[in-house]
Amino acid sequence: MKQKIVIKVQVVFDKCRTKALKIAAAANGVASVAIEGKDRDQVVVIGNEVDVSCLTRSLRKKVGHATIVSVEEDKPKPKPDDKKGGPEIKCSCPTSLCACPPPCYQPQLVYYDHEPCQPTCTIM
Incomplete structure (x- = not known):
């Protein structure tokens, strides 16, 4: 029983x-751990x-x-049926035309601020 x-x-x-999450995750029988609550002060362990x-x-x-705030049986949430939704839209064009083009990667530009060197040597 979950x-x-x-x-x-x-x-x-x-x-x-973080410390509370690590302690809760190390306990025997724990499947998942999360932080919830308005002030993020509740540890939820399933x-x-x-x-x-x-x-x-x-x-x-x-x-x-x-x-301890509550201990209750974890019931799985019912999944909504996709068949009850609206009509299914099918694409009539080939998949190669419907796909998004790959992102364009621009080379990273590096700007160096060059100041003329002032000689520190007094001999020259």
């Missing part, structure tokens, strides 16, 4: 977010048989204050 676990973590810097209390405890030890 679970979707949302844990609110006290994060101040991006480094804390996986099979993930130990929520152990994950929260390790986040508290290494990142800071962590609170």
